[in-house]
């Protein structure tokens with residue numbers, strides 16, 4: 001498990017900065033929408049009212065996300081969105097970009113209104129960093145499209161809390177008009193003139209230079225590194241955007257000698273649907289439904305046990321536990337968000353994919369239950385550990 005710490009002890013009651021890295025079990029609460037702001041033609045940001053008694057539940061680390069849940073067309077829909085606000089004196093706010101055919105994102109962009117209520121899961125996610133007000137660090141971020149969302153939160157918090165650190169952002173978009181948070185980024189640039197550098201890379205607009213035209217790819221990363229930063233001297237890199245872009249930037253930084261532990265990335269557009277489909281196909285391919293491939297599974301949640309029988313087939317612990325009536329936490333079902341994390345207490349299991357757990361967590365017996373299948377006659381899994 002990665003641990004993060006904030007050395008600044010801010011006692012301003014308006015802030016939501018989480019001061020501990022202890023992970024508590026994600027839980028839903030009903031929150032009222034306080035504000036909806038149109039950020040671009042295709043995206044809105046949504047702020048939530050936080051009743052006093054729930055404020056500590058929603059304290060967060062910059063870079064974390066919320067899972068929103070509601071019923072749309074008779075279906076239980078849940079989606080995760082990164083928090084775009086800083087935990088320092090800002091509302092708890094997420095940004096939602098409308099996707100083609102996106103059930104929740106379309107609903108959020110066209111139907112949601114101030115005063116509506118949504119179920120909101122407590123903040124989750126490990127795309128963050130330790131912050132030390134005495135540190136003089138250099139941060140470089142690569143974002144594309146709505147991948148800027150968690151980076152906004154990180155950027156604002158770091159610039160505010162680490163007065164000696166610098167932040168450089170490479171931000172890819174189609175056109176100037178599609179740049180989400182453009183005004184806010186400009187205002188930050190003016191405020192932190194000597195510590196924040198922002199470079200817009202536009203794929204469908206000519207800014208008069210080949211360097212800033214096109215997509216963030218390996219050539220561009222190498223060019224930026226050659227001209228603007230020394231890859232090995234940067235303390236931390238943040239990458240968020242489409243999967244392909246993340247892998248390209250990560251691999252290129254690796255080629256330039258950047259240590260793996262200095263690169264943090266958040267998979268943003270991995271399609272849970274696609275991934276689940278792939279994992280199910282894979283599982284069905286390798287497993288024959290034989291009588292001996294049956295497991296007695298126990299799931300422990302809030303001290304309560306749910307028992308069910310699960311074949312070694314394509315179904316996951318999350319799906320089977322939900323069907324058995326346990327309200328187990330999940331969100332992306334695509335091995336990305338970590339909401340479904342739980343610990344194996346007994347038995348053997350296998351995960352299809354894992355983009356969210358650290359190697360040490362896996363060693364400690366933690367699994368992503370949305371990717372987990374039993375591999376022994378008895379399996380006990382706890383969400384309480």
Ligand code: FES
Pocket residue numbers: 329330331332333334335336337338339340341356368369370371
């Ligand atoms: S629900 Fe997101 S990783 Fe399992």
